[in-house]
Amino acid sequence: MRNSTLLGWRLALLALAVTVTPAWASDDRPRPAPIVLEGELTGELHETYLELPFEVPPGIERVSVSLDYDQNNRTVIDMGLRDPNGLRGWSGGARRSFTLSASEATPSYTPGPIVPGTWRLILGAPNIRASSRSAYRAEITLTPAGEQVPESAFFDGPIRADPAWYRGDFHTHTGHSDGSCESLAGRRVPCPAFRTLEAARRAGLDFVAVTEHNTVSHHGPLRELQPYYDTILIIPGREITTFKGHLNVFGPLGELDFQLGSPRLPSLDQTLKEVEGRGGFSSINHPGMPSGEACMGCGWIVGDIDFSQVAAVEVVNGGTMLLTRSPEGPxxxxxxxxxxxxxxHRLAAIAGSDNHDPDNPGRQSPVGRPTTVVYAANLSQRALFDAVRAGRVFVDLEAIPGRHLDLTAKSMGAEVRMGGVLRLAQGETASLTVETHGVENAEIEWVAGANAPALRLSSQELVQLDGSRRQTATLTGVGRSYWVRANIRNQEGEIVLIGSPVYIEEK
Ligand SMILES: [Zn+2]
Ligand SMILES: [Zn+2]
Structure with missing residues (x-):
């Protein structure tokens, strides 16, 4: 009786599988519509399992499942998943949603190849009373290869919803590459990723990117850690370490080749294009370092690449600062x-600690130092990446919360902020204003590109009641394009804040 009921029910479920309009955010390529499996559990299914089949076509990179059901009379529905080769995980009644891909998965599930064929969503009924009925609806999303970066990699939506200056670290390593720290017994061990997150919390950071060398094995642990560290946006990154230079890429979760010079990767342009195409961004790391035995491939000698696919340069690296104590010099x-x-080229200034030991600030530049400060529409991966591309970004070398730097350029009613483009005809005048606070006895240093005309300082530095300082300069259009930006120096003359440019473009 029970078996025949179940069989009939499964057939009914297959017939009920309906398609709904997909809600893909940033990519208009054709995608499979979500698969919906819905039905009703009744008391006679108590302590049985349903296996609801669905088809996964070739070329799928990720399977995501969410389940909703009627919990009346203490009904509980357990959940698990089988691929054509066997069990991929069991979360019981602990979760309502999960995701899995080749490289990472929600805890309870196993990452691995998404093989095409018939998969089965397992529903178990440990608790359902004889007279109860519980409607359920499972939605299965199949993501094709070339996945777009989600709004936040491991969190449902933004961590914070408000526009603000957000502070973080774009370059850290854990034991998933060559990060190490002391174990409880005092041994040096590969450092677990949560230690880096703890250091980010202590530093009061809003975001931290974990950028392991070429691998993606840290993505699973980061997916596990993000729900606990729910005040800090965790960004999955990779440091692509070629023999001719290091490149940080942020956002994509899937495989990226790093073996520059192999037949698979004749040029880094392929990597850059893939990262941008998926909604991530790339930065060139510590380009001023030498290459050699002390630091394999650390300097940037890749040569000509498509810089339109690069959003930023790491202008300060914590590891370099340990050697030089200054962002200036050889x-x-x-x-x-x-x-x-x-x-x-239009490239924002970003920075990273390049920390390899989060528990030993003496041995390493601490997580969060230097800090990158980004004006973003909210605290999500997507908003932060858009903000870096827009260039309203500055670097805080001493990692002191509250320090601030911004630049405004105005002409003929048009106004742009740091990172923006102001169009100026020959003979037209523009006024540029630097505003900073948080640095005692700050000195504003104007820096202009090679093609820029002379800047005329039109005011002395004005010190406001709140200690903030501002200074305005004017320039006249000369029929060329160039950039202008600002550094802030402390009373010892050391650079403490580095601003990204505004771009003046010939009208
Ligand atoms: Zn590096
Ligand atoms: Zn590094």
Whole structure:
């Protein structure tokens, strides 16, 4: 009786599988519509399992499942998943949703290849009373290869909803690459990722990118950690370490080749394009470092690449700062960045600690130092990446919360902020204003590109009641395109804040 009821019910469920309009956010390629499996559990299914089949076509990168059901009379529905080869996980009644891909999965599920064929969603009925009925609806989303970065990688939506300056670290390593720390017994061990998250929490960061060398094995642990560290946006990153330079990529979860020079990867342009195409972004790391035995491939000698696919340059690296104690000097990364700006590329200044031991700030630059400060529409991966591309970003070398730097350019009613483009005809005048606070006796340093005309300082530095300082300069259009930005120096003359440019473009 029970078996025949179940069989009939399964057939009815297959007939009930309906399609609904997909809600893909940022990619208009054709995608499979979500598969909906819905039905009703009744008391006679108590302590049985249903296996609801669904088809996974070739070329799928991720399977995501969400379940909703009527919990009246203490009904509980357990959940698990089988692929054509066997069990992929069992979350029982602990979760209502999960996701899995080749590289990472919600805890309870096993990452691995998404093989095409018939998969089965397992529903178990440990608790349902004889007279109860519980309607359920499972929605299964199949994501094709080339997955777009989600709004937040491991969190449902933004961590915070408000527009603000958000502070974080774009470069850290854990034991998933060569990060290490002391174990409880005092041994040096590969450092678990939660130690980096703890350090980010202690530093008061809003976001932290974990950028392991070429691997994606950290993505699973980060997916596990994000619900606990729910005040900090965790960004999945990778440091692509080629023999000719290091590139950080942020956002994509799937495989990316790093073996530059192999037949699979003749040029880094392929990687850059793939990252941008998926909604992530790339930055060139510590380009002023030398290459050699002390630091394999650390300097940037890749040569010409498509810089329109690069959003940022790591202008300060914590590891370099341990050596040099200054962002200036022979190993400075700033001249490389400014050289690209002079060539007409638009690249934000970002920074990273490059921390490899979150528990030992003496041995390493601490997580969060230097800090990158980004004005974003909210605290999500997507908003943060858009903000870096828009360039309203500055670097805080001493990682002191409350420090601030912004730049405004105005002409003929048009106004842009740091990162923006102001169009100026020959002979027209623009006024540029730097505003900063949080640095005692700050000195504003104007920096202009090779093609820029002379800046005329039109005011002394004005010190406001709240301690903030502002200064305005004017310039006259000369029929060329160039960039202008600002550094803030402390009373010892050291750079403490580095601003991204505004771009003046010939009208
Ligand atoms: Zn590196
Ligand atoms: Zn690194």
């Amino acid at each position: 190993l400075s990364h700033i001249p490389f960045w400014e050289g690209l700006l002079d060539q007409g």
